[in-house]
Amino acid sequence: LLLTVGGVTLFGAGLGGLFLASRALLPARLAFTRQQRFIADASHELRTPLTLMRADAEVLLRGRKQMEEDDAALLEDIISEANHMSVLATNMLMLARLDAGAQHLEQEVVSLDTLTLQGVQRVSAFATQKGIIVQREHTDDIFVIGDPMQLEQTMLIILDNAIKYNRSGGQVTVRTAVDHGQARLEVVDTGIGIGAEHLSHLGERFYRVDKARSREAGGTGLGLSIAQRIIAVHNGTLTLNSALNQGTTVTILLPLAHSIPAQSENSTSKN
Numbered sequence: 001l002l003l004t005v006g007g008v009t010l011f012g013a014g015l016g017g018l019f020l021a022s023r024a025l026l027p028a029r030l031a032f033t034r035q036q037r038f039i040a041d042a043s044h045e046l047r048t049p050l051t052l053m054r055a056d057a058e059v060l061l062r063g064r065k066q067m068e069e070d071d072a073a074l075l076e077d078i079i080s081e082a083n084h085m086s087v088l089a090t091n092m093l094m095l096a097r098l099d100a101g102a103q104h105l106e107q108e109v110v111s112l113d114t115l116t117l118q119g120v121q122r123v124s125a126f127a128t129q130k131g132i133i134v135q136r137e138h139t140d141d142i143f144v145i146g147d148p149m150q151l152e153q154t155m156l157i158i159l160d161n162a163i164k165y166n167r168s169g170g171q172v173t174v175r176t177a178v179d180h181g182q183a184r185l186e187v188v189d190t191g192i193g194i195g196a197e198h199l200s201h202l203g204e205r206f207y208r209v210d211k212a213r214s215r216e217a218g219g220t221g222l223g224l225s226i227a228q229r230i231i232a233v234h235n236g237t238l239t240l241n242s243a244l245n246q247g248t249t250v251t252i253l254l255p256l257a258h259s260i261p262a263q264s265e266n267s268t269s270k271n
């Protein structure tokens, strides 16, 4: 007998045991939900004052001609930090919603061809600026079911990392294929790579191999966690393979569109 309660799987010999187990878990689950809601609300609440703060600093900076250069530099710092905190708050809100299952998930047919093409187009200016070539290996189109915006966000997080943690003259290759009845999307980079001792920590929120480099590049240390959660709610997996100084491969596996049965009324799975 197997019962899934909001992602926690309980095994039990009989219904009585299961009932007790799920009742015992209830207070912990409620506290967890409350905590998630608090994080979501706090992130949401932070965004307004941050926007106002940034707007004020921008108004002051308009008078830069009458200002000491050091004061103008301080205002620029305030704007840059407020921007960073806004991205952080947005990312925390997104993660809290994904964790709580509160993020609405569209169920559309998504073409991996379109997804990768749009992703590559959107990062092309950034790639050019960093001296990195991004290419797509074309195959027959592959289709998955999911939320186009969320999958696009995942694509952008992975591509952004592949460019950010790369060196001038480096490459990023995006490949798609059908692998053992699943859709596979791979982003391979020839960048700085990740040491083995760090790889197992990358699932942890806010974990960054090089904090200064991540911050300088506008990172928050939440991108991979968001990408991983999005792929998990799409019933897929996201894995990273890397070799220090050689590069990193991110592999996403997702169910193929035609392999997903139509939702039946008594379906019990939930995420």
Ligand code: ADP
Pocket: 157, 161, 162, 163, 165, 189, 191, 192, 193, 194, 202, 207, 208, 209, 210, 214, 215, 218, 219, 220, 221, 222, 223, 224, 225, 247, 248
């Ligand atoms: P960040 O906002 O810092 O980029 P992420 O959650 O996206 O946060 O990634 C976590 C850390 O994983 C990064 O700070 C970086 O150290 C490492 N990382 C992610 N992708 C790559 C990559 N393609 N190559 C090298 N390191 C990477």
